[in-house]
Amino acid sequence: METSELLSDYELERGKPVPSLNHAYLQKNLLVALEIRYRNTHDILSELELELTTGRATPDLCIYPNLQYDWEEDVIRMKEPPFTTIEILSPRQAIDDLISKIRKIYFPAGVKSAWVVVPPFKTIHILYPDQPTATFTQGSLTDPATAIELPMAEIFR
Numbered sequence: 115m116e117t118s119e120l121l122s123d124y125e126l127e128r129g130k131p132v133p134s135l136n137h138a139y140l141q142k143n144l145l146v147a148l149e150i151r152y153r154n155t156h157d158i159l160s161e162l163e164l165e166l167t168t169g170r171a172t173p174d175l176c177i178y179p180n181l182q183y184d185w186e187e188d189v190i191r192m193k194e195p196p197f198t199t200i201e202i203l204s205p206r207q208a209i210d211d212l213i214s215k216i217r218k219i220y221f222p223a224g225v226k227s228a229w230v231v232v233p234p235f236k237t238i239h240i241l242y243p244d245q246p247t248a249t250f251t252q253g254s255l256t257d258p259a260t261a262i263e264l265p266m267a268e269i270f271r
Contacts, residue, residue, distance in 0.1 A: 136233045137202050140269065141174050144200060144231070147268045148177065156197075156260070157181050165191035166223035171215055173199035174231075177260055195224040197260050202231040216241055227259035236270040 133141070141160065148158040157178045164171050176196035199220050201212050209230070216228040221243040230239045240248045240257055248256075255264045 132204065132206070133202075134205050137174075137204050140202050140231055140233060143269050143271065144175055144202075144264075147264050148175075148262070151264070152177075152262060155180060156262075159196075162196075163191045164195070164219075164223075165193055166195055166219060168223045169219040171199075171219050173220075174202045175200035177262070195220070197225070198227045198229065198257065198262075199225055200229040200231065203233060213241070227257050229257070231269075236266070238266070238269070 145158055145160055148156070152158065157180055159176045159178065161172055161174065162176050164173070164176070170191070173196075176192075177198040177200070178194075178196045199216070201216070203209060203212065209232070212230055216225075216230075220228050226242070228241045230241065231237075232239070236251060238250045238255055240250070240255070240259075242248075242259065250256075250266055252266050255266055255269075256262070
């Protein structure tokens with residue numbers, strides 16, 4: 115059986131696995147926690163399609179420095195890389211696929227950090243282009259690439 119036969123129409127069209135209940139809940143928790151703390155310095159954007167010099171991708175969340183918005187001229191695909199991408203592992207997704215996307219698309223385009231959220235283990239791994247991966251399971255998550263800090267208890271509550 116070919117891979118395309120195993121994927122739903124949603125997955126084929128979006129190039130992403132179908133989100134689950136836990137995925138949606140974590141995405142909401144991250145978005146709200148980040149927005150409350152960092153809305154004056156960062157824009158936290160959900161499901162934004164990126165068209166970077168290295169390829170296309172749609173992270174679950176992107177963190178940008180505050181952007182300027184033109185309500186008459188919308189942007190369909192962002193060409194400027196975010197500071198940080200956040201990917202939440204879906205039940206049918208291989209972690210190798212996420213790591214490959216981070217290493218081949220995000221980092222060469224200028225993304226400074228990439229978070230990989232692993233729901234079953236209540237873990238967040240932060241990858242960097244030139245530093246060891248940081249892993250968080252409790253306490254506060256700290257990302258030096260963006261100076262963002264979040265309590266893990268707020269994300270996995």
